[in-house]
Amino acid sequence: MTKWLVVVVTGVICLALKLLGHFAPERWFAHPRLQRVNALVPIALLSALVVSEAFVTKTRVVLDHRVAGLAVALAALWAKLPFPVVVLGAAVTSALVVHVH
Amino acid sequence: MxxxxxxxxxxxxxxxxxxxxxxxxxxxxxxxxxxxxxxxxxxxxxxxxxxxxxxxxxxxxxxxxxxxxxxxxxxxxxxxxxxxxxxxxxxxxxxxxxxxxxxxxxxxxxxxxxxxxxxxxxxxxxxxxxxxxxxxxxxxxxxxxxxxxxxxxxxxxxxxxxxxxxxxxxxxxLTTPRRRAAAGASMVLCLVLTPVVPAGLGVIATVVVAIVLGWRA
Structure with missing residues (x-):
């Protein structure tokens, strides 16, 4: 049930936010501070998600096979390789580390 | 075109x-x-x-x-x-x-x-x-x-x-120094909070970084 709650409520909220943008008066969003904070919100959350997915198990900070995958992803992004290569490179590297151990 | x-x-x-x-x-x-x-x-x-x-x-x-x-x-x-x-x-x-x-x-x-x-x-x-x-x-x-x-x-x-x-x-x-600072600060904050807050909250808490760094032009 928890998963259905997440699927449905996330969908409703995200769709409502999109509709708000198209139907609400423009001046609601005109404040420069709101624009600046809003531009940084995805950067903050996505960065936090990078480390929480790569270095966290339950509520503990750990270093395991995922680190190798993330390092390869970072190198691929640095080399300006396309997204699918970034994700696949990380997966293959991490899987290799798991199998070697 | x-x-x-x-x-x-x-x-x-x-x-x-x-x-x-x-x-x-x-x-x-x-x-x-x-x-x-x-x-x-x-x-x-x-x-x-x-x-x-x-x-x-x-x-x-x-x-x-x-x-x-x-x-x-x-x-x-x-x-x-x-x-x-x-x-x-x-x-x-x-x-x-x-x-x-x-x-x-x-x-x-x-x-x-x-x-x-x-x-x-x-x-x-x-x-x-x-x-x-x-x-x-x-x-x-x-x-x-x-x-x-x-x-x-x-x-x-x-x-x-x-x-x-x-x-x-x-x-x-990550195109500006401010954006890169936000990314770095959020990663650190999330890892610091993770052991002491319920799972998932460490991620949401980093919205504070966006508010603090975005407050002034």
Whole structure:
């Protein structure tokens, strides 16, 4: 049930936010501070998600096979390789580390 | 010129859509069913929000932590809508459809057509939005079915694909010193908070970094 709650409520909220943008008066969003904070919100959350997915198990900070995958992803992004290569490179590297151990 | 816009839009649609494989796999690995994973892509249709919701659940977080992170990531779509609505000039159900396909990519391609005129801006928006929608959903299904038949996520590297996907999403945004500072500070704050707060809250708490760093011009 928890998963259905997440699927449905996330969908409703995200769709409502999109509709708000198209139907609400423009001046609601005109404040420069709101624009600046809003531009940084995805950067903050996505960065936090990078480390929480790569270095966290339950509520503990750990270093395991995922680190190798993330390092390869970072190198691929640095080399300006396309997204699918970034994700696949990380997966293959991490899987290799798991199998070697 | 119209042909060039359509080509741009379709190439974005296919490459970004293919990324849906990673989401489909991530959803199933986090414990969602294939149907639930596909509904994310059909209804939420915003990659970062979707990855965040399944990421928080997969990490053992509660439903409201997952929903909160996804909602915060969805706020930027509202601001895209504010930019796009006066350019698209749509009414009724077409306005609703336009809102649903208002994402990073459709807004980005549309605004990049500025020098080609208003017609190209609209065409860029619709062709990108609708083609990403089509391919994102097809590839989500493929990824979800694939992950279900693969077995252990770690042995296929799927648990490392998720942070790599997040890194790929944030990377193109790190264009200014302030943005890079926000990324670094958020990573540190999240890791510091993780052992002392319930699962998932360490991620949402980093919205404070955005507020602090964005407060002054």
């Amino acid at each position: 119209v042909g060039a816009t359509r080509r741009d839009a379709l190439s974005v649609g296919i490459t970004v859509g293919a990324y849906g494989v990673a989401f489909g796999a991530a959803g199933v690995v986090a414990g969602f069913s294939v149907l639930q994973t596909c509904l994310f892509s059909l209804i939420t249709f915003s990659g970062a929000s979707q990855f965040a919701a399944v990421g928080v659940i997969g990490a053992g977080g509660g439903p409201w932590g997952a929903i909160g992170a996804a909602a915060l990531l969805g706020t930027r779509n509202a601001l895209y809508g504010v930019q796009m609505a006066p350019l698209l000039e749509q009414r009724s159900w077409r306005k609703v459809l336009a809102a649903h396909v208002t994402i990073d990519e459709s807004t980005g391609v549309a605004l990049a057509q500025e020098s080609r005129g208003l017609a190209a801006t609209r065409e860029g928006f619709w062709w990108t939005g609708l083609s990403v929608y089509l391919f994102w959903n097809l590839f989500t299904l493929a990824g979800a079915l694939g992950a279900r038949s693969l077995g252990s996520p770690a042995s296929w590297g799927l648990d490392a694909a998720v942070p790599a996907a997040f890194l790929g999403l944030v990377w193109p945004r």
